[in-house]
Amino acid sequence: MSSDVPDTPDVPAERVEPVRIEDEMEQSYIDYAMSVIVGRALPDARDGLKPVQRRILYAMHEMGVTSRSSHRKSSSIVGDTMGNYHPHGDSAIYDALARMAQDFSLRYPLVDGQGNFGSVDGDPPAAMRYTEARMAPIAEELLDDIDKDTVDFEGNYDDRLTEPAVLPAAVPNLLVNGASGIAVGMSTNLPPHNLGEVIDAAIHLIDHPDCAVADLIDTPDSDGYIKGPDFPSGAKIVNREGLWNAYTEGRGRLRVRADIETEYADSGGDRIVITELPYQENKARRIERIADDVQNEKIDGIRDIRDESDRNGIRVVIECKRSANADVVRNQLLEHHLERTFSVISLALVDGQPRVLNLKELLEQFVEHRREVVRRRSQFELDEAEDRAHILEGRLIALDNVDGVVELIRDSEDRDAAMAGLRTEYELSEAQAEHVVRMQLGSLTSMEAGEIEAEYGDVQAEIQRLETILNDESELLGVIKDELQEIKAEYADERRTEIIEDAGSVTREDLIAEEQVVVAVSESDYVKRMSLSDFDPQHRGGKGIIGSRPKEGDRISTVFTASTHDYLLCFTNQGQVYRLKVFELPEMGRTARGTSAVNIIDLDDGEEITAVVNTDDVDQGYLAMATRNGYVKRTAVSAFENVHSGGIRALRLEDDDSLVDVEVTPGDGDLLLGTREGMTIRFAESDARPMGRSARGVNGIDLEGEDRVAGLVAATADDDRHLLTVTKNGYGKRTPLSEYRRQSRYGKGLIDIKTDDRNGPVCAINAVSEGDGLVIMSEAGQIMRTHVGEVSRIGRNTKGVVVMRLDDDDHVAGVDVVPNVESDDEDVDESD
Template structure:
């Protein structure tokens, strides 16, 4: 054993006096760890279910009340409040106390702030508050509601850490602070994370519970709709809320509030005005910039924080022609503009941590309020009875005033006077002492009428208080009345919106469904424009510039669809690529568009020869293919429902190319039109369904140097509309085209001359629709089909579009829906 030298005799004394007991290390560690864990759970990390406060917050509020820092008094330096808390109640670090005080003053942290701060108390960007020697604080009005009636012996007090002061074990909490302001904390082996709620909704739920003590969480959810965060934002979906209120745990999806503003030069601005709870705005901006620089948010050009005293304004600038709704959806996916709040409604119940559902949490609060109001009533009853006892003594003294004065003056001391008063007038010691404590001048000035009225009022009060204590229903009714008074004074509108869940964030839920025009050039440039960008023109007009293309490029395909549809791109090599229409960047009328290779990965040696729009992969629909060499094939649509890019759509023979693809139901007639004006009509049923990677069968036998340029499905009442390279068009009745067997040469569908040139395109349609004609220079003209003359199938037609010298018509396409004139 270690020993030390004595003071002078040369002897030695033991360092430790007494007996040393050996103990097991494992046992000691377990015991010490459990002691530590319980100390953290009860003394630091978890709130009490009754007042929703941890010890440090409770001590701050009580100390500030003791120091007179009420809402109607001037602010005082925060260092003063912190110092008082440290000195009297909380012997820990000053910074932890100041941090707790600061948070209670932040209106972005608490739904109902409990401290009224003056100075720099931090920001939602995570900026730290100023040091406590610079800031000032006082209690907020809501804090007084937590402390109200504490002087009426409504809660128990215990000695502080050194025994010199008394501190409350819990506050009266005249409003349900745990739900209103929420709580968060990490203890040992457990954590709590209770979201803030709307004061008015919570009080309504408590009021309902007071009347209906057997209320279930589902019933209370009629009043408490969900969390109400101080930062606003939007809660998506109800399942997480329902789980939290029924089981005490739930994951709540919270999304920022954002809107889109139009910028200059085709750029849009996504403006964020509200963030999810406890999300740091500065970190969000940094994350967006980081993802943009890394290429994960390709359409984000810049991000700026334009917030000011008017409110939050985080602005994300998109690149030119980007779809801002798609960008916003990506921001929700990849940043904290959408966040999950993991709710755990854990609180201390009789110093034991418990996970509570909504009804249990409200129930424990109501039990606390019943106890508080009962104790307050008992205190008021005792004080009223004590006062009435004194008033009765004063009335007796007034009735015998001269004799009372004579006894007081004739007594040697107070003891003699007290004894004589008690004996003569049957007074109690308390009554006699009170009379003796009053100067004679005050005793003579007492007004009998006032004392008699006070006695009468006190008797009525005593009766009322006794009646109240005998009837628990009246206690609960009084609690409800007082809660509704608080609601009337402090409740405000809900800040957090509640919306239906969007599931897996389908982009289409964020994008308006709009009719658009899609153009595809021969070189593979794809462009999306609003349909009203094209003007309706009469027959013979010269059109407007629809695309500013290179000299060697021409627009090859034009069609109309909606932003919610799938676009299937079929290439000359027989492959299919798919993309949503809204993912195609919107471009100006003269812009070239987006290269297909960048949009869907089309290879450099492929051309997009057919495009169809598709709402869904219906099992009852088929795809009908036609190749330049006259081959046709039919395949059920679902075989092409694959996320793979560049899926093989048809097996082409060497030298052949895919011309067109149509959606069919498999029951109509099919018509093929060749470059040299031949057309063949046959039953679609003659083409049996085949697999995806098959070549098909012969649909039309072609003359030398001829090729198929159009495929159509014949419908009753429709016509074949065709236009030549020099702009000559016509409408011919489909009944003029006899049904033949598959594989024939067909009949004349359009008489061609040197003046008309070869056919540029053809399609099956009606006179009630419009068509686009496209020239080799990129001019687009929209023409009503009714302006094109209806003639026999063997005629050459009339001029539909005037082409400049050196120009030719290279493609035509129907406008699927009617559009009003610009």
């Protein structure tokens, strides 16, 4: 079968090198990565621009689209940039152009845009055919003197044209406008800074090249120059440690916080007004997410959100509910929405290689670049001045010999002969002779001669100045400083971003309003907290109101009051102690059952909380513990400094014993034990020597028959408080502590209260003052709040009076004292 394709003879390769495929893949990937790093993603440390930004500005320069020209269609600028310098997609070029025009992205925009170039709400720019642009004045400072051989040029992508490898950049653009970019395996993220501060730091570095990085940073402890990033959107930076790391190491993490104002109203319904957002935050999306969290009840206390922003700035108004605490709502917003982390990575190209630079190194790269630009510019201007002086010298020679020159030129056959004659007769150079031949007769007047002589003197002075700059380093640096001062005077403005002291991250505790709460725990280990203000004080003998609805077969076993910001030590009947944050308890309504405590505290089966101690009270001294069978033990509070989540052992118990109560003691006071049958013994605290956590303790009271300990009270020798005793059936009394004389430990004690069928057994004993309040809760979930003054003050060995009226099948579950509640300050509910 014939074929139309001619046979091609095999030609042996001149050289074949075997290469391992993994080596080839590695090298090819490295080449690709470096191409992306150098050619697209990272800024140059000298002018702070990525290639696409540099090419856009240079294309505008070549097009004559300066700050003094009219605006030009963005599509025209993008087209010239893409066709001549940047052979990539037009959308990428337009995105870069639009960002350089956004005053919310760049601290000092490089493009003066006309039309819709996007917004802080995330709106995209209008199509490039609808927008117009020209260079901003400060952008011209980046291109100034580019035609004076100040930078190297290289061929464009198809070698038709040349483009600058870097711009002359009279402005420290990398620090001033920052940069962000993601390359292959690395990224950069430099925040913008205030122009005046950066220039002051650069001038200081020029004057003191051996200064430390710390000398450039303005902190409360040092008088430097750069306070920190200065975002176009303002806001606040709240951690100086992150700033220090960013400037000294080139990497750091900053917390940027929105600017928030709280407008308090006397009638409630406070307002939280957001006037500035963190840098590059999408306002519309953030408002939407806040609204979602409000709807999903992740944030409480907000009733309305309005965006009142306009051309003058951001204003987002958040209306709080009348019952809400505006400070708590503010903290919730900061925790979830209005504070973000800005990671600083000062990565830039130095000699074509990516490097992480600290603040001093960033400024050194700019200063060294300016030194080279000024040197090359001065050399270029010197060459031009010397060329001009050379021409002027020829003209002056011609003027001095005007008659001979005119005659020589007139007698010459042609121009070349005239030039040759001038060179021979008056020793002129070829350039001088050519210029003299081309001179007009009008320039031979005496006035023209005077102007030439004056110009020659000016040129000689300029030559001398330029030679001084090139030969004297201090003069060259002086030129750089003078030009920087001019830039500062023209473009510098006030800071927008405030640096505030770091008060620490917003904690969960900050998100909870501080208030007194009632905590109820059931025998089945259901727990919840309720605001104490939900329960109005009543007179003695009231029935209270519903505080909980235990499930069938369950009943309330413990009740105590605390602040939502309190940290508690919770002791259980099995002798374990756990650490609990009150705000971690679920807040529920009065009729709710609660949440299983195992979700908060790791309780074993049959383990119940029987005593609670506030850690604010546990500073020094001892914890005295009393057991059901009459044992007492004292342990130094230092033994409970580290209570881990799984709890620790507080004391050792016998099989049929359980922990009943715990009190904080000073070490030199008295202890009172009260029993269920109404007996009370008071003895010196020192009679029970301090023991370790694993000890059982010593006998505190000699119990008769089936009697058991009901509670423990700590008192001092001259204590003027009263002993409050409350029985299971809701009866109680107050008796001065002074009526309970001190005895020896392990005695039978004295009769405190009669426990007959009416009273029932003792439920709780507490030491109370006249101004204290009481919270009493029944096993069925009724809560009554009253004042200590409502409970009659009577002696020992009496029955007492009704404190809380109970249903027939209900009993008191627990009593807690709310210290320092004056009855005159609160209204007493007259109802039962």
